[in-house]
Amino acid sequence: METIFSKIVKGDIPSHKVYEDDNFLAFLDIAPLKKGHTLVIPKRTEDYLFDLDDSELAEMMIVSKKVAKAIKKVFPCEKVGVAVLGLEVPHAHIHLVPLESEQDINFANPKLQLSQEEMADIAAKLQAQV
Numbered sequence: 001m002e003t004i005f006s007k008i009v010k011g012d013i014p015s016h017k018v019y020e021d022d023n024f025l026a027f028l029d030i031a032p033l034k035k036g037h038t039l040v041i042p043k044r045t046e047d048y049l050f051d052l053d054d055s056e057l058a059e060m061m062i063v064s065k066k067v068a069k070a071i072k073k074v075f076p077c078e079k080v081g082v083a084v085l086g087l088e089v090p091h092a093h094i095h096l097v098p099l100e101s102e103q104d105i106n107f108a109n110p111k112l113q114l115s116q117e118e119m120a121d122i123a124a125k126l127q128a129q130v
Contacts, residue, residue: 005091006045016123018070019130023056024063026096026130028119031111033097034104035122036075040064040094049084049092064094070129071098074122081105 007013008027015027018038029037040063046052052060068080077098083105084094097105114122 001045001047001090003045003089003091005039005041005089005093009041009043016119018123018126019063019067021063024060026063026067028123028126029095030119032114033107033109033111034075034099035112035114036071036096036098036126037112038067038071038096038126040067040096042092046092047086047090049086049094052092060092060094064096066130067126068096070126071096073129074125083107 004013008015009025017025017027019026023043024040025043026038026040029039040060042052042056042060064082071080075098077100079099081097081099081104082094083097085107086092099105103109
């Protein structure tokens, strides 16, 4: 099954990449809750996070940890929140969101509208820290 995320992996849809290796990709959310809101995905399409095999899930969490540390350096915050919803896109993904309060990761909050230049600048700052 092809998803918007698999199209991003193939390069058919542009993204603001933060991290990439052979198996995983991290890129900025196009409708972020906060500046630095990043998605981590496996390059292999799998709908449900917990259908990933154990080693793949563990590796995905290690990638998420690297990216979260970069987010915290670039966007000083109390913590980086982790959310797994998985209903909007049928491709396993982890949301990483800089937090000052629990309300910062409320997906009912209005989303930020950032320019392409601002997104590119954020991605470059995060890439430099991963």
